[in-house]
Amino acid sequence: MLKIRNLHAKIEGKEILRGIDLDVKAGEIHAIMGPNGSGKSTLASVLAGNEAFEVVEGSVEFNGKDLLDLSPEDRAREGFFLSFQYPVEIPGVSMTNFMRTALNEQKKYRGEAPLSASDFLKLMRDRKQLVDIDSDLTNRSVNEGFSGGEKKKNEIFQMAMLDPKLAILDETDSGLDIDALRIVANGVNKLRRPDNATILITHYQRLLDHIVPDFVHVLYKGKIVKSAGKELAYELEKNGYDWIKKEME
Amino acid sequence: MQLSEHDIALQRLFAENRELIEKDAAPEVNAAREGAMEAFSKLGIPSSKVEAYKYTNLQAWFKAGYTQAYGLNGATSEALKQFECNVHELDSYTLFTVNGKFVAGSNVEALPDGVEAGSFAELSKKHPELLKRYYGSLAKVEEDGFVALNTLFATDGIFIYVPKGKVVEKPIQVVNVLTGEQDLMVNQRNLIVVEEQAQARVLFCDHTMSMSRFVVNTVTEGHVAESAMLDFYNLQNQHNGTVQVGAYHFDQETRSLLNANYFTLHTGVARNNIFSRLGGPHAENHISGLYVIDKNQHVDNFSFINHAVPDCESNELFKGVMDDASTGAFTGRIFVAPDAQRTNAYQSNNNLLLTENAKMNTRPQLEIYADDVKCSHGATVGQLDEHAMFYLRARGISKEEANILLMYAFAYEVIEKIQVPALKEQIRELVEKRFRGELDKCDSCVVCGQLGTGRVKSE
Numbered sequence: 001m002l003k004i005r006n007l008h009a010k011i012e013g014k015e016i017l018r019g020i021d022l023d024v025k026a027g028e029i030h031a032i033m034g035p036n037g038s039g040k041s042t043l044a045s046v047l048a049g050n051e052a053f054e055v056v057e058g059s060v061e062f063n064g065k066d067l068l069d070l071s072p073e074d075r076a077r078e079g080f081f082l083s084f085q086y087p088v089e090i091p092g093v094s095m096t097n098f099m100r101t102a103l104n105e106q107k108k109y110r111g112e113a114p115l116s117a118s119d120f121l122k123l124m125r126d127r128k129q130l131v132d133i134d135s136d137l138t139n140r141s142v143n144e145g146f147s148g149g150e151k152k153k154n155e156i157f158q159m160a161m162l163d164p165k166l167a168i169l170d171e172t173d174s175g176l177d178i179d180a181l182r183i184v185a186n187g188v189n190k191l192r193r194p195d196n197a198t199i200l201i202t203h204y205q206r207l208l209d210h211i212v213p214d215f216v217h218v219l220y221k222g223k224i225v226k227s228a229g230k231e232l233a234y235e236l237e238k239n240g241y242d243w244i245k246k247e248m249e
Numbered sequence: 250m251q252l253s254e255h256d257i258a259l260q261r262l263f264a265e266n267r268e269l270i271e272k273d274a275a276p277e278v279n280a281a282r283e284g285a286m287e288a289f290s291k292l293g294i295p296s297s298k299v300e301a302y303k304y305t306n307l308q309a310w311f312k313a314g315y316t317q318a319y320g321l322n323g324a325t326s327e328a329l330k331q332f333e334c335n336v337h338e339l340d341s342y343t344l345f346t347v348n349g350k351f352v353a354g355s356n357v358e359a360l361p362d363g364v365e366a367g368s369f370a371e372l373s374k375k376h377p378e379l380l381k382r383y384y385g386s387l388a389k390v391e392e393d394g395f396v397a398l399n400t401l402f403a404t405d406g407i408f409i410y411v412p413k414g415k416v417v418e419k420p421i422q423v424v425n426v427l428t429g430e431q432d433l434m435v436n437q438r439n440l441i442v443v444e445e446q447a448q449a450r451v452l453f454c455d456h457t458m459s460m461s462r463f464v465v466n467t468v469t470e471g472h473v474a475e476s477a478m479l480d481f482y483n484l485q486n487q488h489n490g491t492v493q494v495g496a497y498h499f500d501q502e503t504r505s506l507l508n509a510n511y512f513t514l515h516t517g518v519a520r521n522n523i524f525s526r527l528g529g530p531h532a533e534n535h536i537s538g539l540y541v542i543d544k545n546q547h548v549d550n551f552s553f554i555n556h557a558v559p560d561c562e563s564n565e566l567f568k569g570v571m572d573d574a575s576t577g578a579f580t581g582r583i584f585v586a587p588d589a590q591r592t593n594a595y596q597s598n599n600n601l602l603l604t605e606n607a608k609m610n611t612r613p614q615l616e617i618y619a620d621d622v623k624c625s626h627g628a629t630v631g632q633l634d635e636h637a638m639f640y641l642r643a644r645g646i647s648k649e650e651a652n653i654l655l656m657y658a659f660a661y662e663v664i665e666k667i668q669v670p671a672l673k674e675q676i677r678e679l680v681e682k683r684f685r686g687e688l689d690k691c692d693s694c695v696v697c698g699q700l701g702t703g704r705v706k707s708e
Binding site: 048049050051071072073075076077082084087088090091092093097098101102103105106109141142158162 | 634636637639640641642643644645646647648650654655657658659660661662
């Protein structure tokens with residue numbers, strides 16, 4: 001589904017990603033871990049098409065398409081989803097209007113008819129239940145005045161609405177209390193299917209108690225320096241990142 | 250001050266046509282022309298050297314050479330048939346003016362007992378006591394050349410009188426239409442009187458229906474008596490060849506409430522002069538505006554909130570979305586008199602500039618002579634938020650659609666101030682259409698945005 005080869009990217013002249021290689025297949029869950037500043041969030045931003053970052057080398061293939069060649073909106077329409085580390089507050093744009101516009105634009109891209117108002121509301125209700133979020137959140141402006149936990153739950157709700165093929169969750173677990181973490185994890189687990197895939201970017205093992213990854217990768221200084229099964233996460237939790245840093249030097 | 254040749258030509262025009270102008274006007278209206286003449290001979294049409302008009306030079310537009318509206322007998326109802334273009338239905342009492350002259354609308358006979366809404370020319374003769382008391386009491390000829398010009402040439406417009414204790418629930422909608430084959434100058438005069446404990450909602454919709462150049466100078470005086478309420482809306486949707494100076498002078502007594510909202514969705518050059526005097530304790534007002542302009546359009550909102558007595562509150566919010574090479578100005582003067590303690594006065598002006606060529610001048614001016622007051626003001630000029638833009642696009646929303654969503658999001662705070670739910674919904678739609686560039690796609694006219702005129706009787 002996703003093939004990243006030798007990806008280099010920089011921001012303001014500084015190279016952050018220095019040759020990433022990663023393969024994600026349908027049905028898999030990958031976790032990308034690593035110390036602060038290793039380039040985890042940069043990778044997520046580059047894949048989503050954030051223009052603040054410049055790709056200097058490498059390729060990314062997403063379902064046979066050159067992902068880097070697509071606009072951010074077309075990446076989303078192709079089934080790519082980023083759960084933002086810092087979801088943006090947009091006062092004046094209602095959640096309902098936001099989701100309806102997004103969903104219908106995606107449908108239009110795929111040549112499908114837009115959802116009727118009643119079908120849309122039905123889908124909203126259904127997805128809210130699935131990810132277990134308060135209906136109050138969808139009556140408000142996008143993320144406006146939401147707590148940190150509410151914002152993250154809202155990202156998972158959007159993911160449930162848009163039903164992407166590949167979702168990257170960028171530190172969706174950071175700053176969550178245990179209840180919110182459980183809601184987020186349940187959402188991801190319920191949405192998991194053999195034909196979609198998830199990449200979890202995280203700092204801690206904690207989320208991985210709830211969502212069990214097939215692969216764990218360690219990102220350090222802009223490169224994936226270690227890949228293994230879920231046991232790697234436990235090792236990192238126990239021993240920190242220092243041993244990896246030492247290994248590298 | 251030296252008068253310009255146009256000023257002198259306007260004076261001559263008045264002298265030559267005085268008989269025609271005064272023929273059907275109330276004696277008080279004619280009497281006021283004496284003072285107006287004298288004031289105009291001192292002020293003339295203000296140039297941009299006059300501080301208040303620094304960012305909007307109107308001198309070049311106000312020429313005696315235009316056909317003058319007072320010489321026309323309005324327009325036939327034939328012309329009004331075009332109104333059916335995308336008309337929304339708003340449950341209201343509807344009145345029309347065509348080129349500044351009153352034309353009967355619909356439904357007005359159903360107004361509550363004693364409430365008057367109709368022709369200024371006619372009703373000013375019917376209510377000399379109101380005219381004596383109020384006419385020219387707020388819009389003073391010696392303070393502004395445009396008020397002087399209007400008072401010189403005024404013949405007709407709208408007169409609304411809501412007697413003590415009467416509540417007019419449905420909005421009184423006034424559709425001001427400019428039309429005809431000739432370039433035209435219009436001096437329309439309106440008077441609104443809301444007596445003690447009375448309530449009214451008044452909506453002025455300003456439209457153009459032909460492509461001629463229109464130079465408009467309107468003066469509206471509004472009195473809101475003790476414990477009364479006036480909700481006032483002005484929706485401006487005129488073509489690029491329109492130059493309009495609109496003066497709105499309000500006076501509020503004890504515990505009265507005024508909401509005044511100005512929506513400039515399309516225009517050529519628009520200048521709003523908004524004056525509000527809080528003259529009795531615990532009076533409160535909310536004055537807001539939204540201007541959405543592009544190409545070479547220019548909008549200048551000039552406001553003066555006068556806290557004359559203690560314990561009043563004023564809230565002012567103006568927002569603008571400016572595209573292409575449009576230009577704008579905002580001046581917000583708040584005056585707090587020496588004894589006006591415990592005043593609360595808030596003001597903000599926020600602007601969204603979509604191009605590098607759009608230009609905005611904003612001037613908050615606070616003049617405070619009391620020491621126990623809460624006043625705040627803020628002005629911003631900025632661009633669309635890139636982070637929000639990326640967030641929307643990352644969900645599959647196109648750049649164009651994300652732009653519209655964000656522009657609307659910027660504007661919504663002003664739209665939220667509309668007190669009539671049906672009207673709020675219609676203006677919301679209009680603003681969205683405006684952002685989509687669909688507002689002027691209906692025939693060659695720009696009346697698409699026309700609200701709830703109902704059907705015009707054509708007999």
